[in-house]
Amino acid sequence: MEATQKTMKVTVLRYRPEQDKEPWEQTFDVPYHKDTSVLEALFYIKDNFEPSLSFRWSCRMAVCGSCGMMVNGVPHLACKTFLRDYEGKDMKIEPLANFPIERDLVVDLSDLIEKIERIKPYIIPDAKNANMPLNKNFKQTPMQMEAYLQFAQCINCGCCYAACPQYKLNPKFIGPAALTLLYRYNVDNRDAGAKLRAPFLNSEEGAWSCTFVGYCSEVCPKHVDPSSAIQLGKKMSATDYVFNMIKPEH
Amino acid sequence: MEKYQFDVAIVGAGGTGLRAAIAVAQADPKLRVALISKVYPMRSHTVAAEGGAAGVVRDDDSYQKHFEDTVAGGDWLCEQDVVEKFVRQAPEELYQLEHWGCPWSRKPNGDVNVRRFGGMKVPRTWFAADKSGFHMLHTLYQTSVQFPSIQRFDEHFVLDLLEEDGECKGVVCYDLQNGAFRQINAKAVFLATGGAGRCYLFNTNGGIVTGDGMALAYRHGVPLRDMEFVQYHPTGLLGCGLLMTEGCRGEGGVLYNKDGYRYLQDYGLGPETPVGQPKNKYMELGPRDRLSQAFWNESKKGRTIKYPLGEAVHLDLTHLGEKYLHERLPLICELAMTYSGVDPVKAPVPVRPVVHYTMGGIETDGNTATRMPGLYAGGECASVGIHGANRLGSNSLVETIVFGKIGGDAMAERAHSLKDFDSPELARQAEAAQKRALDLFDVKGTESMSKIRHEMGQSMEEGVGIYREEESMKKTIETLKTLQNRIKNVGLTDRGRVFNTEWMNLIELGYTLDVAQCMVHSAINRKESRGSHQRLDGPDGAYKQRDDVNFLKHSLAFKQEGADEPRIELSPVKITTFQPAKRVYGAEAEAAEAAKKAKEAK
Numbered sequence: 001m002e003a004t005q006k007t008m009k010v011t012v013l014r015y016r017p018e019q020d021k022e023p024w025e026q027t028f029d030v031p032y033h034k035d036t037s038v039l040e041a042l043f044y045i046k047d048n049f050e051p052s053l054s055f056r057w058s059c060r061m062a063v064c065g066s067c068g069m070m071v072n073g074v075p076h077l078a079c080k081t082f083l084r085d086y087e088g089k090d091m092k093i094e095p096l097a098n099f100p101i102e103r104d105l106v107v108d109l110s111d112l113i114e115k116i117e118r119i120k121p122y123i124i125p126d127a128k129n130a131n132m133p134l135n136k137n138f139k140q141t142p143m144q145m146e147a148y149l150q151f152a153q154c155i156n157c158g159c160c161y162a163a164c165p166q167y168k169l170n171p172k173f174i175g176p177a178a179l180t181l182l183y184r185y186n187v188d189n190r191d192a193g194a195k196l197r198a199p200f201l202n203s204e205e206g207a208w209s210c211t212f213v214g215y216c217s218e219v220c221p222k223h224v225d226p227s228s229a230i231q232l233g234k235k236m237s238a239t240d241y242v243f244n245m246i247k248p249e250h
Numbered sequence: 251m252e253k254y255q256f257d258v259a260i261v262g263a264g265g266t267g268l269r270a271a272i273a274v275a276q277a278d279p280k281l282r283v284a285l286i287s288k289v290y291p292m293r294s295h296t297v298a299a300e301g302g303a304a305g306v307v308r309d310d311d312s313y314q315k316h317f318e319d320t321v322a323g324g325d326w327l328c329e330q331d332v333v334e335k336f337v338r339q340a341p342e343e344l345y346q347l348e349h350w351g352c353p354w355s356r357k358p359n360g361d362v363n364v365r366r367f368g369g370m371k372v373p374r375t376w377f378a379a380d381k382s383g384f385h386m387l388h389t390l391y392q393t394s395v396q397f398p399s400i401q402r403f404d405e406h407f408v409l410d411l412l413e414e415d416g417e418c419k420g421v422v423c424y425d426l427q428n429g430a431f432r433q434i435n436a437k438a439v440f441l442a443t444g445g446a447g448r449c450y451l452f453n454t455n456g457g458i459v460t461g462d463g464m465a466l467a468y469r470h471g472v473p474l475r476d477m478e479f480v481q482y483h484p485t486g487l488l489g490c491g492l493l494m495t496e497g498c499r500g501e502g503g504v505l506y507n508k509d510g511y512r513y514l515q516d517y518g519l520g521p522e523t524p525v526g527q528p529k530n531k532y533m534e535l536g537p538r539d540r541l542s543q544a545f546w547n548e549s550k551k552g553r554t555i556k557y558p559l560g561e562a563v564h565l566d567l568t569h570l571g572e573k574y575l576h577e578r579l580p581l582i583c584e585l586a587m588t589y590s591g592v593d594p595v596k597a598p599v600p601v602r603p604v605v606h607y608t609m610g611g612i613e614t615d616g617n618t619a620t621r622m623p624g625l626y627a628g629g630e631c632a633s634v635g636i637h638g639a640n641r642l643g644s645n646s647l648v649e650t651i652v653f654g655k656i657g658g659d660a661m662a663e664r665a666h667s668l669k670d671f672d673s674p675e676l677a678r679q680a681e682a683a684q685k686r687a688l689d690l691f692d693v694k695g696t697e698s699m700s701k702i703r704h705e706m707g708q709s710m711e712e713g714v715g716i717y718r719e720e721e722s723m724k725k726t727i728e729t730l731k732t733l734q735n736r737i738k739n740v741g742l743t744d745r746g747r748v749f750n751t752e753w754m755n756l757i758e759l760g761y762t763l764d765v766a767q768c769m770v771h772s773a774i775n776r777k778e779s780r781g782s783h784q785r786l787d788g789p790d791g792a793y794k795q796r797d798d799v800n801f802l803k804h805s806l807a808f809k810q811e812g813a814d815e816p817r818i819e820l821s822p823v824k825i826t827t828f829q830p831a832k833r834v835y836g837a838e839a840e841a842a843e844a845a846k847k848a849k850e851a852k
Contacts, residue, residue: 052743059295061493066293103746135345
């Protein structure tokens with residue numbers, strides 16, 4: 001800890017469903033140094049001022065995905081965002097946008113979870129590989145892995161949904177993280193389930209809902225680039241469409 | 251209170267819990283599985299594991315070698331029959347995860363690649379870059395959603411086990427989102443709640459790693475085994491304690507003291523290996539306990555590097571080059587940059603030992619069954635017997651899936667042999683647990699939870715750290731006793747029921763304190779040095795040595811009714827084929843092996 005500690009005004013959105021009619025703001029003076037993260041600022045507030053403040057967190061290393069929240073209006077992981085980068089400004093911390101607030105900084109993520117689980121996010125092997133013995137692996141060259149690996153890095157933090165203007169307008173939109181996961185499995189050479197996922201990809205709530213704003217990719221703390229996965233998904237979906245026109249299913 | 255009827259209830263949805271749930275679902279889709287976790291599955295701390303998972307796959311490797319590395323690495327405190335089973339089942343489970351989509355790093359020909367790890371004779375650690383735990387966890391979670399018989403209770407915090415006629419028959423939990431309580435009856439309950447690194451102040455663990463399952467079992471009379479064996483990982487980031495995986499050294503990273511000297515050669519791990527040519531079981535690829543102990547000794551000699559945040563040594567990866575580092579260790583590069591401001595491509599990373607893993611846990615047999623019928627445990631919260639006095643890196647990730655599977659199969663079998671449990675007694679216990687939790691709101695005390703947590707962590711570092719002495723352990727015992735009283739006087743300010751983390755954290759802290767007590771009492775009772783438990787005291791320093799006559803035994807910590815401290819007993823260790831010998835690494839190991847071969851040849 002440095003000798004000269006600075007202080008920042010940190011405003012936190014509060015909402016306790018059992019007593020508050022609507023969200024309200026509470027401001028604290030938080031001392032910080034060059035390594036203080038937003039998460040640590042919240043620890044400081046909880047330990048010293050307001051033990052009733054609720055927020056999710058666990059790993060502190062940007063991999064568990066618990067602590068997505070809005071910092072000055074932008075979706076961030078609290079553990080990977082530092083007060084030093086807001087020097088000279090005030091800070092406002094709010095729950096992730098576009099999700100219902102459960103309490104304080106905790107949002108209801110059930111819609112995100114349902115969508116992730118809906119799109120069949122698992123390997124669906126073809127018949128000849130369905131019973132591969134447990135002493136051998138699928139062949140997958142580093143190049144084949146590269147086709148999906150970036151899109152397998154999503155930590156389900158929800159930042160991309162908080163950033164997505166389309167999800168805000170139409171909550172039925174399957175959305176960035178789930179569509180990225182769908183694409184990730186479709187292009188895995190171990191998988192043969194693209195046809196089963198096509199209804200989700202091609203549906204009105206699927207890839208075509210995306211207007212390619214690209215803000216999801218900008219805010220993604222893991223550089224997954226969901227926007228590009230969705231555009232690639234559209235390409236896949238279009239091919240599907242044309243293919244089905246010329247060769248109707250038997 | 252809402253009541254549910256299940257065949258199997260699994261507490262914890264990390265690697266072990268998810269694997270167990272899938273195993274039950276695959277054994278019989280008619281069996282109803284409750285998968286209960288205080289967080290969403292992908293938040294579980296399995297997610298933070300970096301280096302990889304060990305399983306024999308190369309032609310120059312064998313089960314026998316993995317077995318010997320594990321038992322010697324555990325300083326002969328392993329259950330050898332369980333280790334035999336474990337090493338045989340490991341590759342199968344790793345291939346299973348491959349079939350389910352885990353992106354294990356590959357060789358150019360498309361087969362799975364393996365890397366070197368500490369204490370392992372042959373490279374056998376499967377890895378997904380340096381995000382192995384993350385990929386394993388997400389693969390298991392995503393795979394699990396195709397089984398409709400698994401019903402998840404996300405963000406449900408378990409308050410107690412339900413027990414009748416000496417059998418475990420369910421759990422009672424608090425639903426954070428709805429502020430409600432639920433009674434879940436089940437024919438088998440599986441604890442898969444992870445470790446207890448949060449007993450210590452400086453640790454690599456997430457905030458959720460509070461020893462819940464260990465404390466639940468302990469409070470119901472099931473002993474915690476070998477709790478004195480707490481692993482300090484040798485390379486945590488200075489300040490925050492975040493993990494710099496052993497994979498760094500497996501890939502060729504080296505450790506320097508303040509003189510730029512590779513000090514490990516002074517601690518029985520040499521001779522020095524050339525930079526860029528890592529050699530299994532030499533130098534930086536020695537086991538974790540030895541490396542952490544070497545740091546402590548360097549510190550005593552004044553040869554560590556002083557930073558404002560504390561003492562450190564340098565983990566140097568710069569010779570590996572940007573391309574290789576970004577391919578093999580991308581997360582390490584990101585973490586070091588973000589949390590230390592150091593780019594490992596350009597400069598060495600300041601690191602120091604940090605609490606990482608609990609070798610001990612809930613006593614189970616080789617099939618994950620505890621001594622209480624109906625109660626099972628697996629993964630870090632359990633002591634199934636494979637880690638002994640020191641776990642080898644990459645044995646625990648594979649433990650999660652091997653014993654998740656074994657536990658799931660065992661529970662499916664039990665569920666088939668029993669009818670549903672239900673009785674007024676179970677409901678009464680659930681009501682009582684709810685009342686105990688709610689009574690915490692009536693406490694008007696002024697104690698601070700964060701102070702208690704801090705003092706516990708500090709006291710554990712001082713008393714039960716890398717090296718231990720009677721005097722400092724006694725102090726820790728006293729401190730924890732006081733804290734057990736002080737925690738009863740924490741007054742809650744948050745009166746709400748919905749997502750009340752203050753309330754939940756208080757109950758968690760109670761769990762953690764119980765586990766911490768088991769650790770220090772087991773430690774003070776073990777008057778020898780073995781693996782991660784190293785003492786400096788005893789008559790003429792007698793406890794500095796391993797003492798197989800008196801302590802080639804497990805420690806068992808039992809809850810004592812009416813007393814505020816555990817009772818410690820010893821239990822035998824299962825030795826099948828590998829007789830205890832001196833634990834050696836580096837050139838000494840090679841000499842010992844040559845001597846053994848020469849003897850056999852005669």
